[in-house]
Amino acid sequence: MSLAGLRLAILGSISWPTPPPGYGPWEQIAYNIAEGMHARGLDVTLFATGNSHTHAKLAATVPVGLNEDPALNDEVSTSLHIASLFERAGNFDLIHNNFDWKPLTYALATTAPPMLTTIHGFSSPPILGAYYRCAQRSFFCSISDADRDPGLAYLGTAYNGIDPEEFTFVDQPGDYLVFLGRWHPEKGAHLAIEIAKRSGVRLKMAAIPQDERYYKEAIAPHIDGDQIQDIGPVQREARDELLRGALALVHMTTRPERFGLTLIEAMACGTPVLGANMGSVPEIIIDGITGFACNDVAEAVARVPHLAALDRRACRERVEREFTIERMIDRYLAAYELALEHKLPPPPTAEESRWRKHDWWDRPMAFTDIPERARSLPT
């Protein structure tokens, strides 16, 4: 079945332009989906900021990313951005929502067209209630098998995909570890520092600000500009250079990762991953082949001497096989076909209903199953 000509609305996030010049995983994936679907002949309209770029049609309400102009009111901008799609919903055959739960509440006002929501992450427990309340109106895709809520039905998992050609493969291991992300405890920058120090290996860290106190207390005191380097946020080319030259990406998150775009970006460069053994990590990497899934800091430290022996080509090949835009598009097209066929999701199963009454903290993708040892800050 070909979906060529299908009028597809893709709703993206507006924290950054699409694609984002630097950090912005949700915008990056919305961009990749829009470009990929456009290339497959679908009639794609991407709802994003006005300074976004796409080969599809661009529909913009907000001129620039919310993080680019402090004068923009988040609540007003977000509401109008979402509403601008639903105002025109009748012009589309399918809506692919990549902007979390709030668009679902707008979708309740209309039953057409069918809607698919990629759940890029449950940003906080109360949001789950919104997903449950609106589950009758949208199909769902997860971005890893691990990041599924047992109270929701999923059409499938569509792993995030990148264009490996945007990343430079290097077949020789570098001599430093790298940390990429946000300054937030859940991203485990403090654990990366601990691992680097205990291994005696250099660590280069590139992150955008988020939790200022965390940075000040747990990160800044360790920055020496030599063994532990804070090189500031990096954009495309600098990120590629940083990743391809590394011995490994350290990704010791303190809560289960939902997907982890940096994992596949590193692997596309041939750089293996030293990751926490929870969430999506064991799905994304192949333990012992494209990196190591570690249960704690001590295990990670023990793995460091073995990183250089990993076959960097295997890392690249894993991305080319499983995590390209083409593979992601294939997975989404399959989900689109199901959504178009069924139009609206079935009512929740007894098991799903049972979970919906359950406490958030029991859920596998919640914040609870973090090993206590991984939570400790370096001293």
Next chain:
Amino acid sequence: MSLAGLRLAILGSISWPTPPPGYGPWEQIAYNIAEGMHARGLDVTLFATGNSHTHAKLAATVPVGLNEDPALNDEVSTSLHIASLFERAGNFDLIHNNFDWKPLTYALATTAPPMLTTIHGFSSPPILGAYYRCAQRSFFCSISDADRDPGLAYLGTAYNGIDPEEFTFVDQPGDYLVFLGRWHPEKGAHLAIEIAKRSGVRLKMAAIPQDERYYKEAIAPHIDGDQIQDIGPVQREARDELLRGALALVHMTTRPERFGLTLIEAMACGTPVLGANMGSVPEIIIDGITGFACNDVAEAVARVPHLAALDRRACRERVEREFTIERMIDRYLAAYELALEHKLPPPPTAEESRWRKHDWWDRPMAFTDIPERARSLPT
């Protein structure tokens, strides 16, 4: 034309139950409208918190007021509350929105049924952009002639209405001034203190917390428990007692008042108003008859000795004539008829369009036309 049987959805605010036990003017008015329309034979469904009470049908998504349970997520609760109405929009002949701008963004997804929005106040400049963007979808009513944005068209002004029987009329003047509201500079509690001190008259203040720093710096140092009393927030009966026993209500706001429910509550008790001469005040009171509209603190101080001579019956009669629920319902029924007749508002006039490009601060109901002298804090 009778609207008996009309299926009317009233969307209220959910900060408090409807009606609110204490502070909560938006909820109070939504309640009064629902009760009044129900009494006129309309088929009314009130969307409010689960612990609300109405003779109409109650539709609730959120169990209690957002201010009553800190565990409730404001954004999720608000979105689901609004969405629950639009999910059922097809079951109604008319939507009367009393919950600010956000429901307008949901209304864009559907053109039916007609919608009327009471603008209870522009809570911040960016919100105006949302009103403009969605003005094609809703008719508007103002709550005073003064509180109109020149970029919007209005079907009319529907002054807020109360049931005078809920307030006890007292024909003899009391010996203290009263302040009722929120601890926020714009409500002018600091000016009430200054007026009381300079007049040598007692002041009883009852307010809910809002701006903590303001309270600490501008209010608390003046509380002596005797001349300047902070008696804490008051609920229905205590409010009635406080108002009916007063010499006057001091309402020296530092930004134009939009309507000022406490003005008519005080007058219903026979208590005149010492108010700032801007915004709705000159419309609500009759200067020299039911109170004084003062241009600054000095003028207010000069008026204090004349308050006892005002005819308290004139205050009560003004409310009975203009500000009852019945009068409000009449005004809204007229607006409903227009909305039902025209279904959707006309496009903006050239003059409205011109204003929509204009700076917020030029607007009469913005924060600019506050006399500088009224801004000064007491020392």
